[in-house]
Amino acid sequence: MDDARIPVLIGAGEVVDRPAEPRLALEPAALMAEALRRAATDAGAPDLLAALDSLDIVNSVSWPYADLPAALAARLGQAPRRLVYGPVGGESPVRFLHEAALRIARGESEVSAVVGGEATHAVAQARKAGIALPWTEPDPNWRRTRGRDYLHPLAVRLGVADPVTVYPFYENAVEAHLGQSPAEGQAESAALWSAFSGVAARNPAAWLKREYSPAEIGTPSASNRPIAYPYTKLQVANPMVNQGGALLLTSLARARAAGVPEERMVFLWGGAAAVEPRDYLNRDHYHEAHAQNAVLDGCARIAEAEGAGFSICELYSCFPCVPKMAARRLGLPSGMAPTTTGGLTFFGAPLNNYMTHAAAAMLRALRARPGEAALLYGQGEFVTKHHAVVLARRPARAALAESYSVQAEADSRRGAVPAFTEAAEGPATVETFTVLYDREGAPEHGVTILRLADGRRGLARVPTAEAIALLTRPDQTPIGRPGLATLAADGVPEWRPA
Incomplete structure (x- = not known):
């Protein structure tokens, strides 16, 4: 294979910003710019940032920019010829990483990056204190897309149109399908989340650096109130963070020419993507997601063809049911904590950008364990959008496959969807x-x-x-x-x- 067409992930940068008061906080564009600089430094090739020709910006929610790409380009002092602001979706950083690699493989890009950042914590602090933030002028017409914009009106009326109120439908259905009592299912969730918190406690970029016991996580209390059964506060994604993350990719030839040490490079073997019907009421059942299964199966086939398994995993963790379903599908050992990052409760949930940080943690994990392969799996909306990639320290034997959709496989497994009635009687x-x-x-x-x-x-x-x-x-x-x-x-x- 031509080294100029072999994509490599060479650097990752992360910022966690906790100033004494909100006016000192970095706005999202500043978090992104700093994360990109740190990614280039992490690669050992800071000059590569000036050669950036493709930049994907993860959709940012915490500050209403009129033109976020322009704000970021101004802070970088450059505008790559391809500058794209992405749509909402927790899986989007994985997709951007995958597609950046494909552009390098096609010869369309030499140096690519993925970046995102959120400052929700600072915005909330400022609002509570009545403080105006000295950031880029906000757009008064900006509007955030939410589930209530496209879910059934009855779901909105009943209050089940946000992730924290929809994922419990899956959580409870999975428990029943597995034959677990609610107590057994909740004990499994609490133990899993405790293991995630332990990983976050050792991650320098995490928001909450404390390991929580299963009892602390699973027991409702004044500091751990129930939110939507069976979830307590310590079982749901925590978006109140100020975090930025970036990934830097180039070709193997360009990385070597820039002096990037071989031991810092990670290769993308391939990946898979599929979606579920956007309105969760239009799905056949709730104890599994056919798109998730097809994506995980597709990545397992990629690893198997390379003679590898997944000893390192990052399974999306907005709520416990997601990694619980995924771990069972993959056949992971019981008790394994499928994260290198710490999860969206404890590491933090910078809205759509968690998986950028997960890729950064995965890069570090693979550098430390060079003989292993890893799975990076992200999810978006309401168990809706699924994308995963397989990463390793050596190149795959075959060229990176251009097509990664496993939608036909997911759709073929879907059963009949019951007709929905608003007036159930x-x-x-x-x-x-x-x-x-x-x-x-x-x-x-x-x-x-x-x-x-x-x-x-x-x-x-x-x-x-x-x-x-x-x-x-x-x-x-x-x-x-x-x-x-x-x-x-x-x-x-x-x-x-x-």
């Missing part, structure tokens, strides 16, 4: 569920996804304390429980157990 069983809590930890109402007697799917509120107690029993899942759906006075379906 009559006998109905619980397909999956959650309970939403207020900021004091008191239950507000439950929400069930139902299956009606004729096979249709519905969505219903669970208003009574007795029914909510049934949903949250530690010894027995309510999934499959029969009941009755009726329309309340406000036109919203309500479910009560039979």
Whole structure:
């Protein structure tokens, strides 16, 4: 293979910014610029940043820029000929890394980078204190895309249109499908998250550098309030961070010419991507994601063809169900912490940019363990968008494959999707569920996804304390429980157990 067409990841830079007061904090564009400089320094080739010809910017949410690419270019003092601002999605850094490698393999780019940054913590502090931040002039017309913009109106009305309230549908369905009691499933989640926190505690770029015990994570308390059953605060992604991350790629030939030490280079063997239907109510079930399975299977085939397995993994960790499903699909050993970063609760969740930091941690892990292969798996929206890549310290035997979609494979596995009705009435069983809590930890109402007697799917509120107690029993899942759906006075379906 031509060394000028072999892409290599050569550097990663990270910034964690915790000033004494918010006016001293770096804005997202400044975090990004500093992360890029650190990535070039990490590669041992700081001059390569001046040769940057392709830059992908991960979608940033914490500050309303009118033109973020221009703001970043101004701070860098240069504008690469390809400067692209990406869409929302937690998987997007993995996709940008993969596509940057493909551009190098095609000869379209010589030096590429992926960068992102968020300063949500500083923005929240400033808002709370009534302080104006001395940052780039905000765009008054900026608007963030949210799930409520494209999910079913009834889901929005019932409060299940944000990740923290939707992922519990999967969490509870996975437990029931595995035959676990709720207590068993929650104990597994708490132990897994405790292991993630231990990794974050040893990561210098992490936001929370403390190891938490399973009991601290799984037990509701004043500092660990329940948010959406079965999740407590210490089981959900933490976006209140100021963090920036960047990755630097080039060709093997250019890296050698720039004097990048061979032991600092990591090669991309390939990857896979697929999506689920965007509205989660249009999926066949909730105990697995066909797109996730197809992506992980595709990456496992890549590793197998190279005679390798995944002893190093970063499985996306916005909520416990994601790495739990993925680890089982991959057949990872029980007790393995599938992260080199620390997870979105403890390392921090700079919104769409966590996987840039995960790639940085993976680069360090592979430099320390040169004989192994690694899986970097990201996810976006509501178990919707999936992208993973396989990385190693040696080149693959074959050239990087141009096509990476496994969408046809995912779609072929999908079963019939039940028709959805807004006005669910009559006998109905619980397909999956959650309970939403207020900021004091008191239950507000439950929400069930139902299956009606004729096979249709519905969505219903669970208003009574007795029914909510049934949903949250530690010894027995309510999934499959029969009941009755009726329309309340406000036109919203309500479910009560039979």
